Amino acid sequence: MKPIRGVLLDLSGVLYVGDAPLAGALEALTRLQASGLPVRYITNTTRSPRREIHRMLSTMGFRIPEQEIFTAPGAVRAALERDGLKPLLLIHPGLAPEFQDLVTDTPDAVVLGDAGEAFSYDNLNRAFRLLMDGAPLLAMGSNRYFREQDGLSLDIGPFLRALEYAAGVQGTVLGKPSAEFFHAAVADMGLEPDEVLMVGDDAEADVQGALDADIQACLVRTGKYRPGDEDHIDTHRARIADDLAALVADLLA
Amino acid sequence: MKPIRGVLLDLSGVLYVGDAPLAGALEALTRLQASGLPVRYITNTTRSPRREIHRMLSTMGFRIPEQEIFTAPGAVRAALERDGLKPLLLIHPGLAPEFQDLVTDTPDAVVLGDAGEAFSYDNLNRAFRLLMDGAPLLAMGSNRYFREQDGLSLDIGPFLRALEYAAGVQGTVLGKPSAEFFHAAVADMGLEPDEVLMVGDDAEADVQGALDADIQACLVRTGKYRPGDEDHIDTHRARIADDLAALVADLLA
Numbered sequence: 001m002k003p004i005r006g007v008l009l010d011l012s013g014v015l016y017v018g019d020a021p022l023a024g025a026l027e028a029l030t031r032l033q034a035s036g037l038p039v040r041y042i043t044n045t046t047r048s049p050r051r052e053i054h055r056m057l058s059t060m061g062f063r064i065p066e067q068e069i070f071t072a073p074g075a076v077r078a079a080l081e082r083d084g085l086k087p088l089l090l091i092h093p094g095l096a097p098e099f100q101d102l103v104t105d106t107p108d109a110v111v112l113g114d115a116g117e118a119f120s121y122d123n124l125n126r127a128f129r130l131l132m133d134g135a136p137l138l139a140m141g142s143n144r145y146f147r148e149q150d151g152l153s154l155d156i157g158p159f160l161r162a163l164e165y166a167a168g169v170q171g172t173v174l175g176k177p178s179a180e181f182f183h184a185a186v187a188d189m190g191l192e193p194d195e196v197l198m199v200g201d202d203a204e205a206d207v208q209g210a211l212d213a214d215i216q217a218c219l220v221r222t223g224k225y226r227p228g229d230e231d232h233i234d235t236h237r238a239r240i241a242d243d244l245a246a247l248v249a250d251l252l253a
Numbered sequence: 254m255k256p257i258r259g260v261l262l263d264l265s266g267v268l269y270v271g272d273a274p275l276a277g278a279l280e281a282l283t284r285l286q287a288s289g290l291p292v293r294y295i296t297n298t299t300r301s302p303r304r305e306i307h308r309m310l311s312t313m314g315f316r317i318p319e320q321e322i323f324t325a326p327g328a329v330r331a332a333l334e335r336d337g338l339k340p341l342l343l344i345h346p347g348l349a350p351e352f353q354d355l356v357t358d359t360p361d362a363v364v365l366g367d368a369g370e371a372f373s374y375d376n377l378n379r380a381f382r383l384l385m386d387g388a389p390l391l392a393m394g395s396n397r398y399f400r401e402q403d404g405l406s407l408d409i410g411p412f413l414r415a416l417e418y419a420a421g422v423q424g425t426v427l428g429k430p431s432a433e434f435f436h437a438a439v440a441d442m443g444l445e446p447d448e449v450l451m452v453g454d455d456a457e458a459d460v461q462g463a464l465d466a467d468i469q470a471c472l473v474r475t476g477k478y479r480p481g482d483e484d485h486i487d488t489h490r491a492r493i494a495d496d497l498a499a500l501v502a503d504l505l506a
Contacts (some may be wrong), residue, residue: 051259072350119374125406128398132405144419145381152385153378158415 001214004251005195007032008185008215010055010176011043011069013201013223014244018149021060022222024245029062032248040185042198044072044141044175044205046114046156047092047217054229070185072140072175074099076111078140079174086111088130090159091140092116110163112139112156114146128166136172137163143205147181147224176202177209185216197239199247203229207238218247254469257504259442259449261435261468262283264296264306264322266454266476267497270487274313275475277409277498282315285501292320293438295451296456297394297428298343299367299409302351303327319463323438325428326351329364332391332427338362341383343412344393345369346486363410363416365392365424367399372412384420394428396458400477430462450492452500456482460491471500 009015013148015025041064045053051176054066080087086104089096091113099111110127128148131137143155160171175181186196193214200206201223211234212219218239219229230240241247262268268278285292294317298306302324307319328349333340339357342349342368352364362381384390396408413424428434438447444465453459454476463470464487471492472482483493494500 077342082353115374117374119377121368121370121372121407124372124411125393128411129404141385151382152391154374154381154419155416158381158419161418162411162415166407167415 002195004037004197004216006038006040006186006189006191006197007251008042008182008196008198008210009244010098010198010200010202010206011041011057013147013225014199014220015057015062016060017147017223019056019060021062022243024243026061028243028245028248029064031252033063035252037251038189038191039068040188042176042182042185043069044143046073046175047094047139049098050074051097052094068188070181070188072181073113075127075174075178075181075184076113076138076140077102080109080171083109083136085136087111087138088127088135089113090115090118090127093118094205107135109135110137112137112160112163114140114156115159118152119154124163126158127163129162131167131169137167139171139173139175141173141175141205142173142177143202145224166222174207176200177212179209179213182210182213182215197251199241199244201225203232207233211237220244220247255448257290257448257450257469259291259293259439259444260504261295261438261449261451261463262497263451263453263455264294264310264431265281265298266478267452267473268315269313269475272309272313274315275496277496279314281496281498281501282317284505286316288505290504291442291444292321292390293441295429295435295438296322297325297396297474299325299428300347300394302348305347320370321441323434323441325434326366328427328431328434328437329366329391329393330355332425333362333364336362336389338389340364340391341380341388341392342366343368343371343380346371360388362388363390365390365413365416367393367409368412369406372407377412379415380416381419384422390416390420390422390424392424392428394458395426395430396455429453429458430465432462432466435468437464450504452494452497454478456485460486464490468484473497473500 088107139160142157145152197216198210207217207219341360392413395410398405450469451463452471459474460470
């Protein structure tokens with residue numbers, strides 16, 4: 001493998017959980033930033049506009065330039081604007097401001113985010129009928145689930161699969177594990193994919209997704225990690241670290 | 254092909270639509286029953302207990318012994334009883350009486366029916382968490398959608414796919430097109446699958462499902478049939494008839 005010349009970091013589950021930094025994460029990130037290796041932040045977080053994410057990271061003590069954060073909703077918005085599409089939004093209410101100016105009474109595209117309670121039968125049916133009329137399906141990710149305080153909850157992926165199966169169509173995923181999404185962040189560092197290391201707690205979207213995009217990858221045992229997740233990744237190609245602090249120590253050794 | 258010694262009939266779309274018999278269906282069924290060929294009725298209808306279906310058929314003028322009707326909910330109930338399982342029910346409210354006595358506060362199996370509005374995020378999440386704890390997933394069908402008065406609506410299949418993807422499990426479909434379900438009705442006539450003809454209006458669940466279970470099959474151009482449905486079936490192996498009356502005339506000629 002090539003020497004690592006840049007790092008992509010997932011946010012939730014790698015730097016913090018809930019609204020608290022993970023043990024050692026603040027110091028580890030400071031050390032990584034001080035090493036001179038460029039860093040970009042790549043998140044499927046689908047409940048807040050980028051500005052909010054940046055504000056929350058700052059409140060927790062992370063010093064990160066806002067423009068270094070790549071979000072899945074931002075990638076979806078760029079695709080809608082490029083193709084002149086009007087979205088039917090199945091997204092988290094916190095994200096509504098990011099799309100408000102694109103909404104009309106006659107949508108011609110379905111946008112799937114982390115809609116939670118808004119994944120009602122009626123809303124899913126409305127999306128399904130639009131897809132049957134030929135509308136494209138754009139998703140902010142295809143994760144299976146995420147961890148909430150009271151347990152695991154369904155993420156975008158299951159609803160994407162449901163609508164794809166119902167309408168007999170193939171959606172476009174514009175968050176991780178989309179190679180296009182990873183490569184935009186890699187290109188922003190002026191590097192090639194194979195000289196960059198992606199660090200995440202999601203064996204599929206972060207680690208396998210990065211490997212499939214020719215990016216090196218490391219699974220951290222924090223956040224949504226569960227014992228056995230290693231079985232889903234190619235351990236000959238991916239690293240595994242207990243947490244970001246352990247990885248950074250190893251990387252800078 | 255072997256001579257036909259028994260017949261399996263789908264109900265909705267073959268004998269009736271809504272609450273009215275199809276043209277010629279009452280006479281055709283009487284003729285078929287009088288021929289001496291045994292008949293069984295096999296339905297994925299997931300909104301009513303068998304008793305209700307029988308009552309509705311009687312009201313329309315069909316004379317059918319209740320015990321000759323095989324329903325997907327009945328097959329699910331039999332599987333729960335066989336394995337001593339307590340269901341978390343995602344089913345149509347009209348079907349609740351069929352399972353009421355099996356419900357407890359500590360379910361250990363997920364049952365998917367045609368839940369409509371009850372396919373809420375909370376209910377799907379509850380089912381997902383139970384699956385992650387190892388509960389089996391039983392479905393009354395895997396159809397993609399059905400036709401309602403105001404358009405197409407999502408059926409069980411998309412939600413089955415969603416939960417299978419989320420939890421990384423494989424559900425068991427106990428309605429059509431499950432071979433086990435077809436074979437239970439065939440065995441009840443004391444026949445072998447290849448000497449029985451399945452008649453239905455659904456090219457996938459009825460016709461292809463029967464063929465895959467080594468049963469002969471006939472698609473009727475009534476009910477949910479749409480021009481082009483023939484393209485989804487193996488026309489070298491399946492018959493096609495305009496309706497039940499035409500098929501019975503042909504069969505008894």
